[in-house]
Amino acid sequence: MTITACAEKEPTTAISAREGRDRVVELVFNTTKQLDITGWWPRNGSAAAQECTPESSHGRDDATASYSYDRWAPRGTDHIGDAKRVAEYWESLGMSVRTVNPTTHPTVFAEGGPVARAVFNTHAADQSYSVGATAPCSPGDAWTLNEEDSAERDQGKVLPGDEGLVLQEEPPQ
Numbered sequence: 671m672t673i674t675a676c677a678e679k680e681p682t683t684a685i686s687a688r689e690g691r692d693r694v695v696e697l698v699f700n701t702t703k704q705l706d707i708t709g710w711w712p713r714n715g716s717a718a719a720q721e722c723t724p725e726s727s728h729g730r731d732d733a734t735a736s737y738s739y740d741r742w743a744p745r746g747t748d749h750i751g752d753a754k755r756v757a758e759y760w761e762s763l764g765m766s767v768r769t770v771n772p773t774t775h776p777t778v779f780a781e782g783g784p785v786a787r788a789v790f791n792t793h794a795a796d797q798s799y800s801v802g803a804t805a806p807c808s809p810g811d812a813w814t815l816n817e818e819d820s821a822e823r824d825q826g827k828v829l830p831g832d833e834g835l836v837l838q839e840e841p842p843q
Contacts, residue, residue, distance in 0.1 A: 687815055690805025691717045691737035693784045695830040697763075697803045698741050701790065704759045705743075705752050707799060713742040716823075717831030719815040722807035735812040736786065739831045740802030742794060749792040752799070753778050756790040 685693070695717050702710045717739035746752050753776030757767045765783035769776050775793030786806040794800040819829055 685806065685808055687719060687735050687737060687805070687808040687810040690785075690808050691719070691739070692830050694737055694739045694788075694803040694805045697783075697785050697788060698739050698801050699833075701756055701759060701788070701801045702741055702743070704755045705746065705799075707743045707746045707752070710741045710743040712831065712833075713740060713798075713800065716819070716829065719810070719812040719819075721812045733809070733811040734807040735810040735815055736805050736807045737815075738802065738804040740800055742796075742798045742800045745792065745794075745797045745799050749775055752776075753790065753792055756801075760788065 717737050719735040719737050722734040722736050750773065753769055753772065757769055757778045757780075760767050760778070760780040760783065763783040765780040765785075765788070767778060767780045769778050771777060771793075777792065778790040780788045785803045788801070788803040791800045822829060823832070
């Protein structure tokens with residue numbers, strides 16, 4: 671049934687994997703700006719592509735991939751208010767939003783709008799807040815996309831989602 675639903679989508683609504691990357695990075699950054707919290711950092715590095723379908727079900731020619739990205743910050747003190755601000759912001763973008771544990775340590779989940787899904791966690795590990803998003807699946811091979819991204823970084827290009835990374839220069843030999 672999922673395959674049928676994907677096949678029925680109009681081709682004009684499809685976005686490239688890189689457009690998906692840009693959208694998740696933009697959503698995460700814009701979400702963090704809704705909060706009076708400083709010190710956001712990319713916990714898992716830069717935006718990265720993952721395979722959407724098992725490798726055994728396709729070759730690289732018909733592979734699909736999706737980028738995801740997240741940022742973390744020291745936990746704020748107004749968990750409930752911060753979760754409400756994020757939920758309202760995401761709803762303003764046309765996302766379908768639901769909040770779990772709304773009276774203690776809320777986690778806001780959203781789908782649709784500019785990304786496939788997003789989450790804001792007020793009780794993440796290490797006494798932190800986290801905001802993350804995942805793009806819809808798009809044509810492309812995750813391994814190839816990540817290799818191309820790495821090659822661009824090696825040439826000195828800063829890609830969306832690289833902001834806040836501490837890039838290590840190799841010592842002279």
